[in-house]
Amino acid sequence: MASSGAPRPDLLPGTLDLIVLRTLTTMGPQHAYGIAARIEQVANQVLRLNQGTLYPALVRLEQKGWIKGRWQTTENNREAKYYAVTRSGTRALADQAAWWQRSADLVNRLLTSEGE
Amino acid sequence: MGGLRRAFWRLINTIHPDREEAGLKREVASHLGLLEDEYRRRGLSANDAHRSARLAFGGVDHAQELHRDARAFRWVDDARRDAAYAVRMLRRHPVATAAAVLSLALGVGLNAAVFSVVDWVLVRPLPYPAPQELVRVFTAGTVGSAGPSALSHALIHDEFVALGDATAFRASAAFTTATRVMASSGIHPAHVVVARVSGDLFATLGMNPDVGRGFSSEELAAGAPVVVLAHHLWQRAFARDPAIVGRTVLIDGALHTVVGIMPVRRGYPADAEVWRPLTADERADDDRELHMVARLQREIPVGRASAEIATLAHGVSDGTRDAWVENLQRTEVGNVSAALTVLFIAAMLTLLVACVNVAALIGTRSEDRASEMAIRGALGATRARVLKQLLCESLVLVLAGGAFGLLIGRWALAALVAIAPVSLPRLEDIALDGRILSVGLVTTLLTGLAVGLAPGLRLSRVTETAGMRRLGWHRGASTSPVRRALVLGQVAIAVVLTASAALLTRSLQHLMATDHGFAADELVSADLYLRGSFGGDSRQLFSELIEQTKTVPGVAGVAVSMRLPTQVIGPRAPVQVFGEADALSSPATLRPISPTYFETAEIPVVSGRAFTAADTEQAPRVAIVNTAFVRELLGGRAAVGLRLTRPSIDAPTSIVGVVGDVTPAGEPDRPALYVPIDQVSIGGGYLLVRTDRDPRAILSALTNRLRTAAPNLATDRVRRVAETLEAHRAVTRFATQVTATFAGLALLLSIIGVYGLTASDVVARWRELAIRLALGASHRHAFWTVVRPCAVVLVIGAALGVLGALSAGPALASLLHGVGPSDVWALGLAPMLLGTIGALAAVLAAWRVLHADPATTLRSD
Numbered sequence: 018m019a020s021s022g023a024p025r026p027d028l029l030p031g032t033l034d035l036i037v038l039r040t041l042t043t044m045g046p047q048h049a050y051g052i053a054a055r056i057e058q059v060a061n062q063v064l065r066l067n068q069g070t071l072y073p074a075l076v077r078l079e080q081k082g083w084i085k086g087r088w089q090t091t092e093n094n095r096e097a098k099y100y101a102v103t104r105s106g107t108r109a110l111a112d113q114a115a116w117w118q119r120s121a122d123l124v125n126r127l128l129t130s131e132g133e
Numbered sequence: 134m135g136g137l138r139r140a141f142w143r144l145i146n147t148i149h150p151d152r153e154e155a156g157l158k159r160e161v162a163s164h165l166g167l168l169e170d171e172y173r174r175r176g177l178s179a180n181d182a183h184r185s186a187r188l189a190f191g192g193v194d195h196a197q198e199l200h201r202d203a204r205a206f207r208w209v210d211d212a213r214r215d216a217a218y219a220v221r222m223l224r225r226h227p228v229a230t231a232a233a234v235l236s237l238a239l240g241v242g243l244n245a246a247v248f249s250v251v252d253w254v255l256v257r258p259l260p261y262p263a264p265q266e267l268v269r270v271f272t273a274g275t276v277g278s279a280g281p282s283a284l285s286h287a288l289i290h291d292e293f294v295a296l297g298d299a300t301a302f303r304a305s306a307a308f309t310t311a312t313r314v315m316a317s318s319g320i321h322p323a324h325v326v327v328a329r330v331s332g333d334l335f336a337t338l339g340m341n342p343d344v345g346r347g348f349s350s351e352e353l354a355a356g357a358p359v360v361v362l363a364h365h366l367w368q369r370a371f372a373r374d375p376a377i378v379g380r381t382v383l384i385d386g387a388l389h390t391v392v393g394i395m396p397v398r399r400g401y402p403a404d405a406e407v408w409r410p411l412t413a414d415e416r417a418d419d420d421r422e423l424h425m426v427a428r429l430q431r432e433i434p435v436g437r438a439s440a441e442i443a444t445l446a447h448g449v450s451d452g453t454r455d456a457w458v459e460n461l462q463r464t465e466v467g468n469v470s471a472a473l474t475v476l477f478i479a480a481m482l483t484l485l486v487a488c489v490n491v492a493a494l495i496g497t498r499s500e501d502r503a504s505e506m507a508i509r510g511a512l513g514a515t516r517a518r519v520l521k522q523l524l525c526e527s528l529v530l531v532l533a534g535g536a537f538g539l540l541i542g543r544w545a546l547a548a549l550v551a552i553a554p555v556s557l558p559r560l561e562d563i564a565l566d567g568r569i570l571s572v573g574l575v576t577t578l579l580t581g582l583a584v585g586l587a588p589g590l591r592l593s594r595v596t597e598t599a600g601m602r603r604l605g606w607h608r609g610a611s612t613s614p615v616r617r618a619l620v621l622g623q624v625a626i627a628v629v630l631t632a633s634a635a636l637l638t639r640s641l642q643h644l645m646a647t648d649h650g651f652a653a654d655e656l657v658s659a660d661l662y663l664r665g666s667f668g669g670d671s672r673q674l675f676s677e678l679i680e681q682t683k684t685v686p687g688v689a690g691v692a693v694s695m696r697l698p699t700q701v702i703g704p705r706a707p708v709q710v711f712g713e714a715d716a717l718s719s720p721a722t723l724r725p726i727s728p729t730y731f732e733t734a735e736i737p738v739v740s741g742r743a744f745t746a747a748d749t750e751q752a753p754r755v756a757i758v759n760t761a762f763v764r765e766l767l768g769g770r771a772a773v774g775l776r777l778t779r780p781s782i783d784a785p786t787s788i789v790g791v792v793g794d795v796t797p798a799g800e801p802d803r804p805a806l807y808v809p810i811d812q813v814s815i816g817g818g819y820l821l822v823r824t825d826r827d828p829r830a831i832l833s834a835l836t837n838r839l840r841t842a843a844p845n846l847a848t849d850r851v852r853r854v855a856e857t858l859e860a861h862r863a864v865t866r867f868a869t870q871v872t873a874t875f876a877g878l879a880l881l882l883s884i885i886g887v888y889g890l891t892a893s894d895v896v897a898r899w900r901e902l903a904i905r906l907a908l909g910a911s912h913r914h915a916f917w918t919v920v921r922p923c924a925v926v927l928v929i930g931a932a933l934g935v936l937g938a939l940s941a942g943p944a945l946a947s948l949l950h951g952v953g954p955s956d957v958w959a960l961g962l963a964p965m966l967l968g969t970i971g972a973l974a975a976v977l978a979a980w981r982v983l984h985a986d987p988a989t990t991l992r993s994d
Contacts, residue, residue, distance in 0.1 A: 067191025070196065
């Protein structure tokens with residue numbers, strides 16, 4: 018893979034699931050488009066997301082039993098599948114977030130201590 | 134937990150790949166709708182909103198693919214699809230596919246069968262604890278020592294006692310086997326093989342009777358009348374009644390107490406049915422007939438044990454005898470080992486030949502599909518993906534072959550065991566089991582990789598390079614050199630196998646043509662063992678039995694003799710010509726017979742007369758000698774009329790006739806003195822019956838008649854005399870039959886290879902040939918263009934094969950009788966045969982060239 022110039026901010030493998038879970042926790046039940054819009058908004062254009070790429074993350078989370086999808090009608094009278102975080106999903110988010118924090122801290126420490 | 138749950142759903146979705154497809158479609162549609170709503174809200178036209186929504190979403194197909202990957206086990210699905218595709222492709226060429234599957238099935242199946250036999254006989258350790266510690270002990274006269282026992286590898290009891298002291302041995306025992314008659318209340322008297330043992334045989338083997346017990350040291354020391362029974366005898370004679378332990382049986386008319394039963398198929402020697410301690414009398418008997426087994430101390434190598442017992446043997450024999458040990462399993466296997474090694478190699482070579490054909494098939498078809506692969510490559514299939522698909526095809530092919538091979542292996546093994554020589558150890562154990570199946574599976578998969586990977590790699594490279602250029606263009610000028618080399622190898626292997634089979638067949642012919650000196654194939658014998666079971670007048674019994682037997686349909690002659698004509702060795706006696714000072718140079722073998730013996734066995738009377746009914750106990754003593762006696766002991770002088778004296782007989786014996794030698798299986802006869810059974814007394818012998826039909830046909834009638842005539846006699850051993858002679862050549866016969874099968878198969882497979890090579894050469898050069906023909910080349914010339922390369926392959930392959938057969942000769946040498954390993958006839962036949970049939974196949978494959986109309990060909994392209 019070519020890596021010339023400034024690397025495009027990309028999602029680390031596995032982080033998309035975490036982000037989706039977190040988004041659903043803060044926003045409450047939401048459909049895929051809602052999740053994508055929210056992530057783009059938070060990422061503030063830094064992260065360009067093909068919205069289709071959310072689907073593998075959603076199926077992974079649903080198969081693990083961390084989120085649950087239900088067909089509902091939007092305010093514009095369109096049908097959409099709304100995903101809600103389950104109880105085991107809430108627990109998993111805490112675990113995953115803590116794990117992510119630790120990993121990120123470690124990488125940060127290693128990166129910064131290198132320069133001294 | 135989440136991981137497990139997810140794996141479950143992925144599995145469900147793998148089994149039902151379309152289960153979530155509809156839901157996903159609906160969700161994507163709704164997603165796109167929401168996006169369009171949003172874009173329209175921002176003021177875009179309907180068209181623009183539609184386009185922008187798709188842009189923001191990314192590729193719909195791509196997202197669906199990702200979703201499929203995430204929700205199911207994709208590789209399973211891929212593999213299934215590849216397999217289904219492979220099956221479709223293979224079914225499109227049914228003949229070639231069937232040929233390849235059959236080739237493989239035969240190769241794999243025969244391999245599995247031969248491997249089972251080799252595994253059970255040569256590889257698997259004996260079924261005793263720490264079997265590597267078990268050894269046989271041999272002794273022999275040292276170089277230069279003479280005497281009749283110099284060649285014997287057996288021991289006398291004193292030697293056994295001396296060698297048993299070796300520090301290298303943890304335990305040791307000696308035994309000698311003999312056939313005796315066992316009787317008991319409720320069972321008919323029957324012959325059993327009795328092993329008389331000295332030393333603790335069961336402790337040496339590390340295997341005790343599982344019902345009852347072994348022998349106590351007191352019983353062993355005293356030679357007590359106690360017996361341990363083999364499991365199969367227990368089953369046969371006592372219906373596995375455990376209450377037999379503690380009861381008594383009659384052996385040779387003496388009471389013996391049963392103390393134990395050995396486990397199924399355990400006990401040494403393997404043919405023993407009864408074990409009992411060696412008695413004091415038997416110990417004193419210094420005939421060299423004891424066989425010694427020992428268990429080595431842990432970590433003592435065979436070499437060191439041999440060195441120690443050699444010293445001990447020298448010590449007790451004043452340096453005239455030597456001793457050594459050999460691994461027990463190795464000595465059991467004996468000459469079968471060479472035969473099995475040959476068969477194993479033959480089986481592997483045949484599988485190789487089969488693989489070449491399958492590789493050729495896959496190779497040709499992948500050539501045919503070069504354009505398809507090029508397109509796939511251009512459309513973005515990775516090299517790995519293409520390779521995987523090609524491998525999948527060869528695996529499907531090979532697994533089908535393997536599955537059929539297993540079926541073939543099962544009956545091939547049954548056939549192998551059925552024709553195997555009885556001397557093959559553990560014959561009754563041999564069966565296909567998990568171990569052999571897994572070896573078969575690994576062989577099959579390796580075969581699949583081998584035949585699929587090579588063409589696969591070559592072809593997948595096509596997709597990487599500018600394979601597209603080949604699209605719609607003609608394929609290369611001729612078949613690949615690799616394929617030529619493979620077919621060449623096939624031809625060479627087929628020649629090696631055919632030559633080996635021819636050698637073995639010649640050897641078997643030689644064995645079968647052996648003149649035994651008597652009518653071996655028409656004779657049936659019944660063991661008449663009288664000791665202990667018969668108290669009356671044996672002469673009367675014999676004449677009664679002869680009279681009774683004569684009336685059995687199919688009987689052409691009956692006699693009684695102490696030994697069978699297949700047994701040239703026997704008790705010997707020193708003889709002296711009456712009136713001469715010295716005894717003859719060596720003792721003569723004594724052969725008591727009834728008057729009709731020579732006539733029954735069809736041993737020719739060379740001069741003088743045979744015995745008659747007049748040669749009774751009261752008549753003057755008479756004897757008949759064989760030509761070996763005349764030649765070796767009388768120096769060729771006229772024998773009839775001479776009178777002989779023997780120390781045990783006061784009256785001189787007149788020689789009344791000379792008969793021909795018996796040479797069973799080519800063994801030279803010894804100087805022998807035939808005497809009438811009416812003038813000596815024998816404790817048993819054989820009823821010898823000549824038949825006028827297949828001896829097998831009268832076996833049961835004869836057995837029944839004998840049972841009625843002498844109900845107290847053990848008459849269970851009625852068999853063809855030729856059986857022992859056939860046992861002698863059984864190993865060679867076995868090796869010949871199996872090698873010939875492999876050779877035939879290899880021949881067929883390599884002919885298919887040659888045909889395929891020429892045929893694909895014709896296809897590959899079709900257009901070129903058509904142009905040449907159009908430009909005026911003769912059909913004959915075109916024909917030769919495609920046949921010539923095949924002829925070269927045949928000639929070189931055959932030459933290499935002859936070289937290979939020559940170098941394989943020494944491995945075969947131990948199986949060959951009366952024919953050298955470099956026999957011109959055999960080595961010449963194989964390449965001729967293969968060359969002729971191979972050339973025919975090539976000509977047949979090139980046939981259409983002769984009838985081609987170039988114009989049609991060129992127009993069709």
